[in-house]
Amino acid sequence: MTVRVGLTGGIASGKSTVSSILADLGAVVVDADALAREVVARGTPGLAAVVAEFGPDVLTSGGELDRPAVARLVFADPAARRRLEAIVHPLVHERGAQLEAAAPAGAVVVHDIPLLAEGGRAGSFDAVVVVDAPVELQVARMVEDRGWSRADAESRIAAQASREDRLAIATHVVDNTGTLAGLRAQVERIYDELAALAADSGGAP
Template sequence: MLRIGLTGGIGAGKSTVSSTFSDLGGVVVDGDVIAREVVAPGTEGLAALVEAFGSEILLPDGALNRPALAAIAFPDDEKRATLNGIVHPLVGTRRAELIEAAPADAVIVEDIPLLVESQMASLFPLVIIVDADPEVRVARLTQHRGFSEADARARIAAQASEEQRRAVADVWLDNSGTAEELTAAARALWQDRIAPFAHNLQQSTPATALTRLVPADPTWPDQAARIAARLRTTCGHRAIRVDHIGSTAVPGLDAKDVVDVQVTVASLDVADELADALLAAGYPKVDGPTADVAHTDDVASWQKRLHASADPGRPTNVHLRVDGWPNQRFALLFRDWLLANEDVRAEYLALKRSVAAEGHETSGDYAEAKEPWLVDAYRRAWEWADATGWRP
């Protein structure tokens, strides 16, 4: 089951995207719809709202007067927190019931208005943000949904900022154009990324990553930060630390467009225990060798477990290594050594470009071709560590 988090500010147009995904076979769990269900007449949710905000939030027929509630709660941080404290748990329970009832191989699209504000992004293998310029959103809310301009601006201001949304967005869909353009973009996203992601996940197969070297991407650290947050949530207390490693962790260094992340664990048994959770998060286990190339005589201490992303839009390697073992320490040391030494970075970049020019067909062949240099780099890096007092 692939779970997608979909969100966007009020008036941004995420309903168009969720409707498109539904047409394409996604099971949409709509937070707005659920939020209405849990405060319908006769529910405990509506009773709790009346107790908190008074009977003036009710219509003559006993239903919730949403504009009246919004006028009371949204301009006031404390009252808005009270509202969220009542509604969010009820919505969460109902959402879980709907997901439990879905087919095991479903693509679940969780349309959650306050996904960012509720800090839920790291729960999803893929987060999609629908956005539009605030002025466009104000115009939509006033012209098509009956909001006053003041109310529209207050609602927008009370939600997450663009910066906060971009920090968690795996996919950013701009909806400053027409609904038809947004629908076309959503369909292309489904066909090119979501459907292959779901297929790979069902088959427990990592996405295929290109082996060619590409220019350094300044967004790699931000992408890695989202991945690391997802892995911390997935692994919980069993992850001692989660680190962005490898070439994409070194600004300005050309690399394969594959983000490498290291999850440090207490033992390989713990790494094995995490396999199912990592699969659910979008990272199936990689079949094949379970050890790095050893640079010490203690070959057994270079073992690891390797997972990789099933998402074709963000190739990722997740290395699970044991705390204090030489491969775990060297992954951190090598990154920091490169960061601290411009000459070494230039030397390594020249090596990478030379090896890439040889046209290796697989990542394994590419890595093997770099190995003679890395053997000597292991010694040099540790000499630097001893000289500088480096600690992981």
């Protein structure tokens, strides 16, 4: 069968690095963030729906979605964020399902979903991999690596699910407080376990 895996982690936890390692090992990675950009690209029905909901001010002069403008709009207004999500999330789910359906039998399909804990969909996966790092380390990475202010970093973390909430949905936890080599070794062990699960099923759908 296809083994369906949810991958998540807080901002600056290292989730993107883990996603890349899984892809390198042979997993089929469905990146929710990438799909969220794809479904509202210029000329798509998704973009037309966003403009119909929020007006033409969400477009750049080139007719593309003005992401910073949308981010400012929805970050300060939970109701606006829910309206945006009501447009984008179903399109992302549909596209993700298409990519999963195209995966070969016996594949490990990893859905990279930053807000998996917030969305309440953890139970729909065969396994959930959570990339974990202490909050203070997340803040330090955003300040040192991304040039954010400490206040901005803490605000973004506070807007996401808590570390405890993410760990509560995990079937596998990747501790990203050490070296890249150590991180890869953990991911390889998890991938081997998931690939064995797919193989044990005999490749049945």
